[in-house]
Amino acid sequence: MNRRSWLQDAIPAALAACLAPRVLAQAPAPSAWPSRPLRMIVPGGAGSGTDVVAxxxxxxxxxxxxxxVVVENRPGANGIVGNNLAAKAAPDGYTILFSNASAIAIxxxxxxxxxYDTLRDLAPVIQVSAGGVLLVATAETPVRDLASFVEYVRAHPNIAYGTWGVGSTGHLAMEAIARARGLRMRHIPYKTMGQLLTDLQGGVISLAFVDARSPLSLIQAGKLVPLAMTGTRRSPMLPEVRTLKQQGFDLDLDGWYGVFVPAHTPAGIVLRLNEEIARVMVAPAxxxxxxxxxxxxxxxNAPEQFARVIRSDIRxxxxxxxxARVQVD
Structure with a gap:
């Protein structure tokens, strides 16, 4: 996802009309802001991938x-609880939301x-990262890449696999693979990544989609085998693991993390946040x-650029x- 020439992109009139118009206007931030602590709402539990990055x-x-900047964990309903809290907060610049593609776009x-209405009630500030999720198998299986995964699942119809929730990035990716390759699998959604990894270690399930960070120690110990990454690029943590597309499956949607504020937050505050976050992000550490x-x-990237990413991802x-014929209740 290349986000160059962020100030050169004009704000499309249609986008400005329907996505928090006051946020996208050019105006200075109030000179006194911020005069007190900010809360950063994270729509995931303590220790989750979103929480760690936040x-x-x-x-x-x-x-x-x-x-x-005080992190406040508000997990539940695949991110809806935390997103809603941020959407309903006062638009005064003292509540920011650190969320992800699954919780926002999916x-x-x-x-x-x-x-809440994602496009009406939350105003994008900046996208801070991109990355895919990881398909893994337990070392006891003969699975070592996407091709052997397909063969193994075909030989074990209705085999169970785990993800961190119904409608999650991993759930959609796995169902898309199964549909395209004519596989029959059974989804087990977990409330936390920790529970999912525990069941992988215990042999309750042998296949799963996980984030790239959480299973790293198990991969290094030889207990889990990384098979493929979703997204457009390989993970810097596992550069030897090819993407799904590099293994012949046409799925290259990136996950991401980004910052939001309640709609109608003063435009100057949004732009100041964008500038400060951009400065923070270039630090090597x-x-x-x-x-x-x-x-x-x-x-x-500017707020309107991130807004375009979100709209494209939703579609x-x-x-x-x-x-994939995936539905949520």
Whole structure:
């Protein structure tokens, strides 16, 4: 995802009209902002991938803003609980949301009834990273790549696999693979990544989609075998693992992390946040920390550019869910 010439892109009138118009206007931030701590809502539990990345990110942002940025975990309903809390917060610049593609774009693509409107009630500030999710198998299986995965699943119809939730990136990716290759599999959604990894270690399941960071110690210990990455690029943590597309499967949607504020937050605050976060992101230490989480740093991008990414992803995930015949209650 190349995000060059961020200031050169004009804001399309249609986008400005329908996506938090006041946020996209050019205006200075109030001189007194921020005068007190900010809360960063994370729509995932403590220790989740989103939480870990948010905490890595919050510390340097606190220094840049000269105010504490306090991480507040609000997990539930694949991110809807935390997203809703942020969407309903006062648009005063003191609530920011650190969310991800699954919680933002996939929910919007697959759920008709949510307590907030993603495009109307949340204003994008900046995308900070991109990265895929990882298909793994236990070492006891003969599976070592996507081709042997397909052979193994075909020989074991209705085999169970795990992900971190119904409608998650991993769920959609696995169902798309199964549909395209004529495989029959049974999905087991887990509430946390920790529970999923525990069942992989215990032999309850032998196949799963996971984030690239959480299973690293198990991979290094030879207990799990990495098979393929979703997304457009390989993970910096596992550079030897090819993407699905590099193994002949046409799926290259990236996951991402990004920052949002409630719609109608003053435009100057949004732009100040964008500028400060962009400065934070170029620090080598932070880029190294992101690489340790299996994430790829994204070049500076304006709010309207991130908004276009979100809209495009919603359309793409909706099409994928339709093809894979995945529905959520």
């Amino acid at each position: 905490r890595v990110f919050a510390e340097p942002l606190s220094r840049a803003l000269r105010q504490p 929910n919007a693509a697959m759920r008709d009834a949510m307590p 932070l880029q190294a920390s992101f690489a340790q989480q299996g994430l790829l740093w994204v070049e500076r 793409a995930w909706k099409a994928l869910a339709t093809t």
